[in-house]
Amino acid sequence: MLEFKLPDVGEGIHEAEVLRWLVKPGDQIKLDQPMVEIQADKGLVEIPSPVAGTVKEIRVPQNKMARVGDVLILLDPQGGSQKSSQPAKAAVAAQPASAASSVPAPSTNGAQATQRRAQAAPAARKLAFELGVNIDQVTGSGPGGRITMEDVRTFVAKPPVQTTQAAGAESAQADLLAARPLGATLVASQGESTTTESREPLAGLRRRIAERMELAWRTIPHATAFDEADGAALMALRHELQPNAEKQGVHLTYLPLLIKLLVRVLKEFPIFNASLDEERREIVYKRYYHIGLATNTPDGLIVSVLRDADKRTLLDLAREAARLTEAGRQRRLTLPELTGSTFTLNNVGAFGGGGTGVPIINPPEVAILAVGAIKERPVARQGTIIARPTLPLSLSFDHRLIDGSGSSAFMRRFKELVEQPSLLLLDSL
Amino acid sequence: MVVGDVATAVDVLILGAGPAGYVAAIRAAQLGRRVTIVDPGPPGGTCLHRGCIPLKALVTASERYHEARTGLESFGIKAEGVSYNWSQVSAWKQGVVTRLSDGVAKLLSGNKVDVVHGTGWFINDHEARVEGEHGSLRFTFDRCLIATGAEANPLPDIHFDGKRVLTPEDALALQEFPKALTIFGNDYIALELATIFARLGAGVTLLLPGDTLFDGVDPAALRLVQAGLKALGVQIVQHARPLGIAGEILRYSTGESANEQQAPLPCIPSLGARPRLANLHLDAAGVKRLPDGGLVANTSGCTSNERIYAAGDCLGAPALASIAIKQAKVAAEAMSGARVQYAPQALPLVVHTPPELATVGLSPQAAEAAGYKTVVGRFPLAANGRALTLGTNAGQALIVSDAESEVVLGVTLVGPRAGDLIGQATLAIEMGATLTDLSEILYAHPGLSEVVLEGAESALGKAIHILAATPAKASR
Numbered sequence: 001m002l003e004f005k006l007p008d009v010g011e012g013i014h015e016a017e018v019l020r021w022l023v024k025p026g027d028q029i030k031l032d033q034p035m036v037e038i039q040a041d042k043g044l045v046e047i048p049s050p051v052a053g054t055v056k057e058i059r060v061p062q063n064k065m066a067r068v069g070d071v072l073i074l075l076d077p078q079g080g081s082q083k084s085s086q087p088a089k090a091a092v093a094a095q096p097a098s099a100a101s102s103v104p105a106p107s108t109n110g111a112q113a114t115q116r117r118a119q120a121a122p123a124a125r126k127l128a129f130e131l132g133v134n135i136d137q138v139t140g141s142g143p144g145g146r147i148t149m150e151d152v153r154t155f156v157a158k159p160p161v162q163t164t165q166a167a168g169a170e171s172a173q174a175d176l177l178a179a180r181p182l183g184a185t186l187v188a189s190q191g192e193s194t195t196t197e198s199r200e201p202l203a204g205l206r207r208r209i210a211e212r213m214e215l216a217w218r219t220i221p222h223a224t225a226f227d228e229a230d231g232a233a234l235m236a237l238r239h240e241l242q243p244n245a246e247k248q249g250v251h252l253t254y255l256p257l258l259i260k261l262l263v264r265v266l267k268e269f270p271i272f273n274a275s276l277d278e279e280r281r282e283i284v285y286k287r288y289y290h291i292g293l294a295t296n297t298p299d300g301l302i303v304s305v306l307r308d309a310d311k312r313t314l315l316d317l318a319r320e321a322a323r324l325t326e327a328g329r330q331r332r333l334t335l336p337e338l339t340g341s342t343f344t345l346n347n348v349g350a351f352g353g354g355g356t357g358v359p360i361i362n363p364p365e366v367a368i369l370a371v372g373a374i375k376e377r378p379v380a381r382q383g384t385i386i387a388r389p390t391l392p393l394s395l396s397f398d399h400r401l402i403d404g405s406g407s408s409a410f411m412r413r414f415k416e417l418v419e420q421p422s423l424l425l426l427d428s429l
Numbered sequence: 430m431v432v433g434d435v436a437t438a439v440d441v442l443i444l445g446a447g448p449a450g451y452v453a454a455i456r457a458a459q460l461g462r463r464v465t466i467v468d469p470g471p472p473g474g475t476c477l478h479r480g481c482i483p484l485k486a487l488v489t490a491s492e493r494y495h496e497a498r499t500g501l502e503s504f505g506i507k508a509e510g511v512s513y514n515w516s517q518v519s520a521w522k523q524g525v526v527t528r529l530s531d532g533v534a535k536l537l538s539g540n541k542v543d544v545v546h547g548t549g550w551f552i553n554d555h556e557a558r559v560e561g562e563h564g565s566l567r568f569t570f571d572r573c574l575i576a577t578g579a580e581a582n583p584l585p586d587i588h589f590d591g592k593r594v595l596t597p598e599d600a601l602a603l604q605e606f607p608k609a610l611t612i613f614g615n616d617y618i619a620l621e622l623a624t625i626f627a628r629l630g631a632g633v634t635l636l637l638p639g640d641t642l643f644d645g646v647d648p649a650a651l652r653l654v655q656a657g658l659k660a661l662g663v664q665i666v667q668h669a670r671p672l673g674i675a676g677e678i679l680r681y682s683t684g685e686s687a688n689e690q691q692a693p694l695p696c697i698p699s700l701g702a703r704p705r706l707a708n709l710h711l712d713a714a715g716v717k718r719l720p721d722g723g724l725v726a727n728t729s730g731c732t733s734n735e736r737i738y739a740a741g742d743c744l745g746a747p748a749l750a751s752i753a754i755k756q757a758k759v760a761a762e763a764m765s766g767a768r769v770q771y772a773p774q775a776l777p778l779v780v781h782t783p784p785e786l787a788t789v790g791l792s793p794q795a796a797e798a799a800g801y802k803t804v805v806g807r808f809p810l811a812a813n814g815r816a817l818t819l820g821t822n823a824g825q826a827l828i829v830s831d832a833e834s835e836v837v838l839g840v841t842l843v844g845p846r847a848g849d850l851i852g853q854a855t856l857a858i859e860m861g862a863t864l865t866d867l868s869e870i871l872y873a874h875p876g877l878s879e880v881v882l883e884g885a886e887s888a889l890g891k892a893i894h895i896l897a898a899t900p901a902k903a904s905r
Contacts, residue, residue, distance in 0.1 A: 117774065130767070144836070144863070
């Protein structure tokens with residue numbers, strides 16, 4: 001009988017939620033067949049079976065938390081031969097040195113312990129650690145599979161598709177802070193009496209949000225521009241398209257309309273769809289438009305990614321945005337749906353906020369646009385104050401790459417399109 | 430409470446100015462942090478003042494003396510009336526120490542590091558108190574590095590007294606040269622102390638706790654070292670157990686035997702070091718210790734208090750300055766916000782015995798135990814032209830590689846300057862070099878480094894300067 005324990009899914013997380021069992025007791029299971037989905041703070045991790053055999057017993061039921069090392073499931077390996085040869089092989093390959101454990105002593109006199117080590121020069125290892133990459137997961141392009149620095153960078157830019165776990169560009173960035181056993185000890189230390197304060201660990205999605213925000217705020221010099229667009233034309237357009245959309249089973253919100261306008265402006269101002277490669281001090285211009293959508297979930301904010309927004313029709317955008325929002329609420333997003341955005345749109349209006357605020361850039365992006373709710377607000381026109389439906393806008397940008405004049409031009413153009421969306425037709429195919 | 434007890438705020442406070450502390454101080458300063466370093470003594474720590482540097486100085490002095498007395502005749506050189514003056518040898522040694530220490534002090538001040546002479550301890554998780562020559566100071570730190578080093582492990586029942594039972598540091602600072610002494614241990618310090626005192630004419634008894642001169646090193650290499658020590662007149666006793674001191678005699682037994690033996694005093698146990706953490710009030714700072722006495726820390730050196738890092742011997746790792754220096758840089762960079770870790774693949778070890786021994790990576794035995802199928806190449810120094818022109822033939826090169834990939838896993842060198850040659854082996858292992866890599870590059874000829882080439886080619890079954898008994902195939 002094999003007791004399968006929750007493996008260390010990396011970056012020092014200590015517990016994870018069992019989201020969904022994909023097998024049940026009595027099932028025949030194949031080697032590497034997905035057994036269970038767990039919710040780590042990075043997103044979904046699918047854990048495959050380490051053996052072929054029969055499922056005997058499920059120890060941790062769905063929607064329960066399990067700690068690293070807890071027995072998740074009892075498996076009866078076929079022929080009983082493979083048990084010890086497969087030590088908890090998850091899709092996740094634990095980091096060789098997990099965050100808060102051992103003293104950094106080198107192994108007695110040499111090559112680190114028993115596992116065959118990845119062939120990589122010290123500089124490549126250093127880079128991998130810096131970028132949060134487990135070098136054992138990188139495929140080397142050099143002779144005999146040697147891993148070059150370029151291989152590490154490529155791995156960060158394009159994580160292998162079927163890996164449901166970490167190590168994507170975004171998560172690698174998020175790892176920047178994980179070198180330290182963040183918070184745990186400080187939070188757990190003594191303090192006020194329990195009657196006037198209560199404490200809970202900064203864990204799961206909340207911790208990830210905290211880390212991302214801290215990273216963004218600490219590394220990116222933010223500047224923010226505010227404006228207000230007249231929303232009458234956009235309201236009218238939506239009103240006009242709505243019945244047709246409904247006929248095709250799509251509920252048309254302002255979001256897909258705004259994405260459509262946004263993509264046009266991003267194409268005209270490529271720097272806003274770029275990122276900064278800090279390692280090489282290069283600006284990376286992207287000719288694909290993956291729009292990050294800030295989505296509220298019961299556990300906190302996540303950014304789902306609407307990929308290839310420039311290649312989609314309005315209806316398509318509406319469907320995809322709705323699907324992502326729903327999947328986000330259920331925490332069912334997969335890694336490609338959580339990583340790789342090139343610009344983020346924060347629809348504050350959808351959260352019930354009236355105005356906007358200072359949105360925080362989602363690294364490695366260089367700007368983020370927040371839009372408020374279209375509401376009637378007082379506007380001064382020709383010496384009188386009148387009520388107009390307006391759309392509050394705020395644009396945070398990375399001042400390293402973008403200047404105030406650039407942001408003003410971007411904002412002016414976006415505002416122009418909001419106020420006169422028919423301009424889109426002028427030069428469209 | 431001290432009157433006028435105003436806290437001084439610093440970015441980085443460093444406790445201990447040894448190789449870990451001063452290196453971290455300089456690196457942190459390079460990164461723009463304001464650094465204060467605290468040590469009761471001058472900068473340089475155990476390594477510079479009482480350990481490595483004095484040890485190596487005496488290794489050199491004793492080697493020159495011994496060679497002048499006994500090693501020149503074969504070259505046709507006659508030296509008569511060769512003698513040494515112990516106090517002048519010691520003064521030269523001290524001169525080297527002073528010069529290096531002054532150098533470190535200049536580097537610290539040049540990097541605008543504040544040096545405070547005193548002893549520090551934690552008040553809470555972000556403050557430390559320092560009692561020093563200018564009274565009591567309180568520091569508020571953003572980050573703190575513990576680099577307080579380690580001190581010699583004593584024998585269970587035989588305590589250091591500075592006269593009859595000496596720490597290795599005491600032995601290096603002896604005022605009078607001893608006629609005879611006993612060394613207990615099987616590390617590089619024990620072997621080098623035996624070498625120094627034997628070369629300078631003391632009767633040396635070397636008591637080994639087990640049966641090897643140095644754990645984890647290829648037995649063939651150790652046999653060469655053992656022969657060298659014996660040629661110096663060192664009495665080597667295996668499986669020795671010190672029992673106690675009786676007058677001017679160390680009592681010990683060997684193996685299973687109950688018979689008591691006697692060895693001369695002073696006795697110098699060299700049993701590694703234990704972290705020097707006792708007076709730091711780690712509890713006040715929430716810094717946790719390991720059951721074995723070291724500190725709980727991650728690979729970046731961060732302890733259980735995220736403001737406090739540690740580097741060097743105080744962590745409880747093998748007490749080696751090479752480790753301390755690297756850990757210090759990592760900690761300094763991590764304390765300054767970089768994501769870095771201490772993760773070398775291979776640790777070079779050097780012992781200045783006659784002949785010199787150096788090893789890095791895995792021995793054949795360790796590689797097999799780690800699950801590798803190995804191919805091993807050996808090359809004797811007697812077939813190296815440069816060695817013979819240096820007047821020696823005692824030595825060898827041993828190269829261990831993975832049979833499947835040819836990747837170099839370990840190198841052991843015995844012979845002159847092995848400690849310097851091992852650097853290229855370390856680079857090879859770290860870079861993931863293969864036997865073919867080593868055999869494709871050029872080596873100055875005649876040169877000692879050619880033993881690495883021949884060792885690699887021997888593993889490939891094509892060494893030029895030895896006759897291969899069998900084309901090398903997984904020789905075990």
